[in-house]
Amino acid sequence: MSTLQLLPEVRAFLSQPGKLFIGGSWQAARDGGDCPVENPADLSIVNTVARAGEADVNDAVAAAKAAFEGPWRQCSAVRRSLLMLRLAELLEQHNEELAQLITLENGKPIANARGEAASAANIIRYFAGWPTKIEGSTVPVSPASGNPMLNYTLREPVGVCALIVPWNFPLTMCVWKLGPVLATGCTAILKPAEQTPLVAIRLVQLVEAAGFPAGVVNLLTGQGSRIGSPLARHPDVDKIAFTGSTEVGRLIAQDATGNMKKVSLELGGKSPNIILPDADIKRAAKGAADGIFYNQGQVCTAGSRLYVHESVLEPVLDELSRHARSHVIGPGLDPATTLGPVVSLRQLNTVQGYLRRGVEEGAELICGGQRPEHLEQGHFIEPSVFLDRQERACVAREEIFGPVLTVMSWSEPEELVARANDSPYGLAAGLWTNDLRAAHRLAAQLKAGSVWINCWNVVDPASPFGGYKQSGWGREMGKNVIDAYTETKSVYVDLA
Template sequence: MSIHIQKPEISAELRAFLDKPKKLLIDGQWVDARSGKTFAVEDPATQETITHVAEGDAADVDLAVAAARRAFEGGPWAKMLPAERASLVWRLADLLEQHADELAQLEALDNGKPVTAARSADVAGSIGMFRYMSGWATRLTGETIPVSSPGEWHAYTVREPVGVVGQIIPWNFPLMMAAWKLAPALSVGCTIVLKPAEQTPLAAIRLGELVQEAGFPDGVVNIITGFGETAGAAIASHPDVDKVAFTGSTEVGKLIVKAAAGNLKRVSLELGGKSPQVIFPDAKLDHTIVGTASAIFYNMGQCCTAGSRLFAHKKVFDQVVEGLTAEAAKLKIGHGLDPETTMGPLVSSEQHQRVTGFLQSGREEGAEVVTGGNVVGNRGYFVEPTVLAKTNRDMRVVREEIFGPVVCVQPFEEDDLDSIAQFANDTEYGLSASIWTQDLRKAHSLARKIKAGTVWVNTHNWGDAAFPFGGYKQSGWGREMGKEVLEHYTETKAVGVKLV
């Protein structure tokens, strides 16, 4: 692998944004935190401070929730026609497209990811999400119900927005996770209090500016930057929030559930994963090796769906390991703003310590480091792409979510699909899995046996705005994207009319 860590110049448009004060968006106004506090935002590639943003807490959440409630109960948003909501959401997508290069640079600077990936995946995916979800604004329908009760009845259902929604998003895909949350909620008519991750608050702030430019009424979208244990906890426990949507770790997801119990607010959770990849002997190895490498090294391994447990049949195991090693060697480690970079830094010092701690644990428990396993440079949070062999399910690196560019490879000999499914399912998580084979019978049969919300065949980390996403077991509750996500943001009202 090659290494070149130097911060390129940023655009004048992005510089202008960074130089402005970073405040909270509450009821259509950018305001300081009630406490007056701010916190620093760091470039993970250089450890330099990029800017400072307002540090919101419970007092600010109270104001934002009140603003969201007023916007939901009355005013222009409550009276807006579905087609008008659809137009606004589509307009927001257009603005993202107009500022796509700036937003990609912002993601690369704030999160560390390669700017080329941010442009092609994060920004493009966010645009697609808003456009897809805008269409649902005019397609939310109830149904008439043929009832069997005596007498004459007209029975039907209607779908209504759930109300004020608290949305707490992670740091690994800051812009796209905001889009995943905002787009369906806005399309059905909810109002929102959004809290971005404290490590990566800048995309949400810029998105808030574009929300205003698109013409959304005041109070419909409120943005509170701050820390999870203060602002995030206040949103999750707030008695006037009707629903909370969270993406992040399973550990924090459990805290969200407890906090939400006070008023029994509705909860959706997209949490962690330890996703298996299963390679059969008949897989097209050139394609498979590139795909499985991308599955773990993409976004520096900071994906909840990262293919971190790789099971290859003994007939192809050595070729797969050699291929993964070769793919790792091709990666160019560098600053995310460098268009030549294909692997940036981890997002923070905390994440860097977590991943390097797992690498140390793997060595101590007997794992073989085939390639990588080291930190890179003396500044920034860089870690080499790493392949670990001679691993087993008793090791922490196999059981626990690392959230870094580290894959544990294991051979298997079984041809029985039940046995293969057993070790693929040997995890507390159930977010995703991939199967690599040319045998369609084998692919479909194994897909049925794997306990995961998403099963890919001959690909990994693929998605679409229309394609539902979520997990089994401790990977979460509910689904993002597709029509399924609308269930989280709507209530079903049943109306029974006795015809007399």
């Protein structure tokens, strides 16, 4: 087993404990508390970070509000765009450093972490094009008075935004939310997941280096239970954007009602993936395997429910098993690794619990389901495939957030869509076919925010992303997300 050598910059970063960033100043938590950050591949503690509390929340909100009402509000659209372009350049320059931090704290293979770091720069660069394109309009109104009247609209930033992001894509999720905040002229309090704060700290260091005014971006690390609710309840927070579980999303939404702040939520999923009988079986099976095993299955859009036409069920199962067994399981810093550990012991226990329950409830375990014998330490689990002919086991119904695929067969097209839509979630769906008419017909019937045809997990900053039903409120990315961070003001001028 070969292990990638950490860059000197990464070693230097890890030699200092992580601090909060409030009002342009790096500082310890008010109560002096801290939290360890674990490497899920070997259970070592790679660093500690400040554990923010409610007093730190109040400080960060005050700093963000002061920046919003002060220097940032006076910053021109062109200047905001230039600052964002500088940030994108810095992200590119520090790609390998960011990737190594992602792998250290999240566990994902280094190749995947490099891809995540590269996409972060592209996302910021996309949103850097927006500041000069956020426009109002003139409206032809017809007042009852009959007086000539000019009516125009203004698009204004909503204000102070709390951004709460998950651990599965610890850099991507930060910039998904930070991009539109900076583009629209809002200010931010960024709260990374307690498992993966390191890359967020490095990101904010680059924000500082890019030259953004103090208070525009603030950072609170630590436990979500100590920070999330105070942010959601705070009367001076104007918007909260959260990505995570549906259960926590409900609590965030409830807390946000105090001042009726804007809320956007990107929540859970149990996404259906469909293989039609005319599909290219090898391509479809590989796409289905990648759709669930990528990132150790820790993806909100993971294709965890696979519906396979009964005429091709056996060859698809054979191909899925081959793909699952071909994965090289190991530490993410080993370049040969294609499947790393899940992020924590808690997540490992959750996945193992579902594997046991799946068998107990009648699903047939086709492959996987065990801890790798050669890896004594770390939160590793084999990629697993179930066949559930009755579609009743928990593994076919509940979000697992691990490398666990449940396969079901189908024969009648009339029942297929109803079965695929029979879920409280509606984040993503996919289908594999060479029949163009069937592809468009099914895409229109699937209740999901993203539908992928002969592909999976394709995202782009120019295209909206979000879910139906209990998969969330609102959309991220694209022009749609600009609405989520702006208010529209209507101005009337009597010209009589």
